Amino acid sequence: MSQIPRRPRMPTLEDVARQAGVSRATVSRVVNGTRNVDPEIQKVVQEAVAVTGYVPNRAARTLVTRRTDAVALVFSVPDRPEDDPFLGRVFGDPFFGRILGGLLTVLRPRGVHPVLMLADSQRAREELAGSLRQEHIDGVAVVSITPDDPLPELLGRAQVPAVLFGRPAAAEVPVSFVDISQQAGARQAADHLVALGRTRVATIAGPQDSPAGRDRLRGFREAMAGHGQRDVPCVAGDFTQVGGEKAMRELLAAEPGCDAVFAANDLMAQGALHVLREAGRRVPEDVAVVGFDDSSAALAARPLLTTVRQPIEDMAAEMAELLLLSLNDPDQPTRSVIFRTTLVRRQSA
Amino acid sequence: MSQIPRRPRMPTLEDVARQAGVSRATVSRVVNGTRNVDPEIQKVVQEAVAVTGYVPNRAARTLVTRRTDAVALVFSVPDRPEDDPFLGRVFGDPFFGRILGGLLTVLRPRGVHPVLMLADSQRAREELAGSLRQEHIDGVAVVSITPDDPLPELLGRAQVPAVLFGRPAAAEVPVSFVDISQQAGARQAADHLVALGRTRVATIAGPQDSPAGRDRLRGFREAMAGHGQRDVPCVAGDFTQVGGEKAMRELLAAEPGCDAVFAANDLMAQGALHVLREAGRRVPEDVAVVGFDDSSAALAARPLLTTVRQPIEDMAAEMAELLLLSLNDPDQPTRSVIFRTTLVRRQSA
DNA sequence: ACCATGCAGGAGAGCGCTCTCCGGGCGTCT
DNA sequence: AGACGCCCGGAGAGCGCTCTCCTGCATGGT
Numbered sequence: 001m002s003q004i005p006r007r008p009r010m011p012t013l014e015d016v017a018r019q020a021g022v023s024r025a026t027v028s029r030v031v032n033g034t035r036n037v038d039p040e041i042q043k044v045v046q047e048a049v050a051v052t053g054y055v056p057n058r059a060a061r062t063l064v065t066r067r068t069d070a071v072a073l074v075f076s077v078p079d080r081p082e083d084d085p086f087l088g089r090v091f092g093d094p095f096f097g098r099i100l101g102g103l104l105t106v107l108r109p110r111g112v113h114p115v116l117m118l119a120d121s122q123r124a125r126e127e128l129a130g131s132l133r134q135e136h137i138d139g140v141a142v143v144s145i146t147p148d149d150p151l152p153e154l155l156g157r158a159q160v161p162a163v164l165f166g167r168p169a170a171a172e173v174p175v176s177f178v179d180i181s182q183q184a185g186a187r188q189a190a191d192h193l194v195a196l197g198r199t200r201v202a203t204i205a206g207p208q209d210s211p212a213g214r215d216r217l218r219g220f221r222e223a224m225a226g227h228g229q230r231d232v233p234c235v236a237g238d239f240t241q242v243g244g245e246k247a248m249r250e251l252l253a254a255e256p257g258c259d260a261v262f263a264a265n266d267l268m269a270q271g272a273l274h275v276l277r278e279a280g281r282r283v284p285e286d287v288a289v290v291g292f293d294d295s296s297a298a299l300a301a302r303p304l305l306t307t308v309r310q311p312i313e314d315m316a317a318e319m320a321e322l323l324l325l326s327l328n329d330p331d332q333p334t335r336s337v338i339f340r341t342t343l344v345r346r347q348s349a
Numbered sequence: 350m351s352q353i354p355r356r357p358r359m360p361t362l363e364d365v366a367r368q369a370g371v372s373r374a375t376v377s378r379v380v381n382g383t384r385n386v387d388p389e390i391q392k393v394v395q396e397a398v399a400v401t402g403y404v405p406n407r408a409a410r411t412l413v414t415r416r417t418d419a420v421a422l423v424f425s426v427p428d429r430p431e432d433d434p435f436l437g438r439v440f441g442d443p444f445f446g447r448i449l450g451g452l453l454t455v456l457r458p459r460g461v462h463p464v465l466m467l468a469d470s471q472r473a474r475e476e477l478a479g480s481l482r483q484e485h486i487d488g489v490a491v492v493s494i495t496p497d498d499p500l501p502e503l504l505g506r507a508q509v510p511a512v513l514f515g516r517p518a519a520a521e522v523p524v525s526f527v528d529i530s531q532q533a534g535a536r537q538a539a540d541h542l543v544a545l546g547r548t549r550v551a552t553i554a555g556p557q558d559s560p561a562g563r564d565r566l567r568g569f570r571e572a573m574a575g576h577g578q579r580d581v582p583c584v585a586g587d588f589t590q591v592g593g594e595k596a597m598r599e600l601l602a603a604e605p606g607c608d609a610v611f612a613a614n615d616l617m618a619q620g621a622l623h624v625l626r627e628a629g630r631r632v633p634e635d636v637a638v639v640g641f642d643d644s645s646a647a648l649a650a651r652p653l654l655t656t657v658r659q660p661i662e663d664m665a666a667e668m669a670e671l672l673l674l675s676l677n678d679p680d681q682p683t684r685s686v687i688f689r690t691t692l693v694r695r696q697s698a
Numbered sequence: 699a700c701c702a703t704g705c706a707g708g709a710g711a712g713c714g715c716t717c718t719c720c721g722g723g724c725g726t727c728t
Numbered sequence: 729a730g731a732c733g734c735c736c737g738g739a740g741a742g743c744g745c746t747c748t749c750c751t752g753c754a755t756g757g758t
Contacts, residue, residue: 010482012744023708028746038706055482059411060744063713068408070464094443104467113464113485115419118453133359133404136462241649274651300590300649302623361714372738377716385736409714412743 011052020048031056062135069112071323072137073103074128076119076144076151094296095312099143099165102316110324114141119151132160139327141165141319147209161326163319167336169211176322176334178315182212183219185308185341189262189290190223192306192343198260198288202233204247204272206264213239216264216292233258237268241297244271252279259287260349266291266298266307273301273348288349303347311339360401369397380405411484418461420672421486422452423477425468425493425500443645444661448492448514451665459673463490468500481509488676490514490668496558510675512668516685518560525671525683527664531561532568534657534690538611538639539572541655541692547609547637551582553596553621555613562588565613565641582607586617590646593620601628608636609698615640615647615656622650622697637698652696664688 013031017024022041029035030045031054037045048054062068075096103114115137119125128151131137139161142151148169155162156175164177193201203220206213217234224232233255237243244263248271251258263269269291273283281287283303291298294309318337326332362380366373371390378384379394380403386394397403411417424445452463464486468474477500480486488510491500501517505524513526542550552569555562566583573581582604586592593612597620600607612618618640622632630636632652640647643658667686675681 010484010744013746014744024745025709025747026707029707032746034746036706041707055479057412057744058483058485059408059417060713061746062408063406063412063715063744064746066713073465094446097443097445100465104465108467113466113480116422116449116453116463116465118457130404131462133402134407135359136407270649277651297649300619300646302626359714362716363714373715374717374739375737378737381716383716387736390737406714409743410716412714412745413716415743 011054072140073114074142098312099316102313106320163323182215186216186219187223188343193260194227200258201260202258204263205236241271244268248272248275266293266295306346306349309344360403421489422463423491447661448665451662455669512672529688531564535565535568536572537692542609543576549607550609551607553612554585590620593617597621597624615642615644655695655698
């Protein structure tokens with residue numbers, strides 16, 4: 001342990017107490033607002049605090065309260081070699097930032113700080129567990145983009161205050177989460193395309209090893225079946241733009257007459273848009289396109305992408321609320337909150 | 350201070366010491382690898398650690414070492430009302446995630462955790478200062494997207510270990526930073542356009558109250574002057590896509606004959622591409638377009654955007670190195686590292 | 699007048715760790 | 729053989745805070 005570059009010594013409770021002519025305990029009470037303190041004395045103490053420039057030392061406080069007022073925001077991604085520069089790509093996704101923004105709206109006013117962590121290897125997961133046991137953080141918000149992620153179950157078992165973004169793959173894991181109704185969202189896309197009079201509808205699905213990918217496809221198919229279209233041509237992509245391009249090309253080859261496409265996320269929809277343009281199809285006149293997420297890609301696309309909006313920020317905020325709840329009372333039952341999606345109508349459909 | 354939901358008591362050094370039949374001090378030495386300890390005893394201690402499942406308590410350690418092994422990653426943005434939901438937009442920029450990714454490649458192996466903070470109001474800045482004084486964090490990495498940001502100066506004065514992404518607006522602020530040579534980057538764009546044989550070159554500049562915006566414009570103008578084009582038509586945008594669209598429209602109206610455009614960032618270039626397409630200009634045949642940053646927008650654009658690459662991840666990693674350096678020795682002189690940009694040639698020019 | 703009651707402030711233990719200081723055993727130099 | 733270091737382990741102080749317990753005083757009921 002390398003030793004401390006000593007910064008000038010900070011004033012302590014003791015200093016303030018001396019300055020104010022009261023005991024340490026009293027100062028503590030004033031600072032924390034616990035118990036009643038004579039207003040007269042309160043004023044004296046507050047002045048002493050101002051004079052000395054006192055700020056409570058967090059570590060000392062944590063040592064006794066066993067609260068850190070920090071939570072981890074964990075991104076759980078598929079394992080990869082330690083030196084793979086892929087790291088940047090993970091966080092390059094704006095999705096990530098939106099979650100952070102949503103969390104912050106709740107955490108900040110409560111004085112809780114988010115610490116960023118990445119669970120991308122067995123070792124990283126162990127370190128995360130270590131962080132919790134070290135009492136470095138009070139709880140965990142997990143965003144998992146890994147199929148069959150072992151993390152949720154790990155946390156659930158460990159009885160650690162944790163909340164997931166998106167339901168866990170294994171339904172019986174005892175952990176709180178926020179999610180959207182994927183199927184209802186897909187249904188909105190289907191209904192919209194049908195209302196537009198489209199009759200030869202196809203879909204670019206997400207990876208079928210992800211719950212979101214599966215559920216969106218299922219929801220879309222069921223809805224289309226309800227509208228009388230039993231066989232929806234489908235090619236699965238990988239949630240990336242190039243994946244969407246590839247899928248769209250295949251779809252176009254297999255179903256040249258299709259007049260509408262539902263892509264399981266905006267990035268793939270954007271890819272589809274590019275391919276359709278190359279192929280000389282007009283959007284939305286010849287082919288209507290609907291995406292999913294309402295990410296920044298939807299606004300960057302031309303024509304502007306009609307898409308199923310996922311209220312990410314609200315979901316993240318709720319995630320924070322749930323987390324704080326179980327922080328303050330570990331015996332809270334696990335809860336889940338399912339958000340409603342909305343169809344955002346723009347130009348592409 | 351709400352009281353602790355007590356989790357089961359964790360094993361302490363004391364427990365390990367008892368288990369191993371040695372003193373607390375010895376266990377501490379083994380755990381931290383300070384001083385030599387008899388290999389025999391070392392083994393006994395390690396076993397005791399394994400048996401008890403001991404993990405050092407971070408707060409206790411911090412209390413005495415005065416190190417938290419945490420740094421703040423601060424995004425300094427223009428002030429705004431406390432309840433403005435703009436929050437999400439800040440972090441929605443992939444730029445943000447790339448920085449985080451870069452930082453992490455350095456911080457993670459060193460066991461340092463990034464804590465996220467937002468400096469978006471006077472109050473937030475004070476809280477940040479408080480966090481430092483509370484010894485909640487050891488240092489600060491700042492990404493400022495505010496013109497005339499008071500934060501760098503504040504930190505510089507406070508003698509706090511700090512590193513900026515991008516040079517401070519006021520040159521004499523004593524604080525380390527990483528940056529690119531904005532002018533050299535702009536020059537690369539200019540040289541490329543000239544090499545392409547373009548003779549009527551225009552530019553969409555960034556906001557002129559940001560250092561980057563100013564420097565890129567200056568660099569571009571100087572380079573073009575060097576190539577014999579003295580008057581470069583210029584409209585300033587605001588670094589957003591719509592800003593780019595607006596600027597491009599103005600440019601097209603004023604200079605219908607222009608055959609090349611340099612946009613001060615990719616987002617604006619993307620906007621320009623859209624407008625050019627609407628206007629029936631072919632890119633790159635009629636008008637060549639070069640962006641700046643090499644962000645994800647460059648790859649999302651069609652045609653693929655030729656752009657000046659800023660090595661964000663490398664810069665962020667260096668930022669972390671500089672920060673760790675001054676953490677370990679506060680007397681380090683302030684340093685700055687200027688990175689080289691590279692022209693990434695794709696389709697648009 | 700007395701004791702029960704309530705409330706505000708002080709004393710002091712103790713959270714879990716690191717680190718300085720000490721002491722004892724051993725090797726080495728004279 | 730004695731003196732002198734050196735190396736390794738133990739003892740114990742103390743980091744800054746919170747919180748329990750205690751004490752002293754005012755209040756009110758009988």
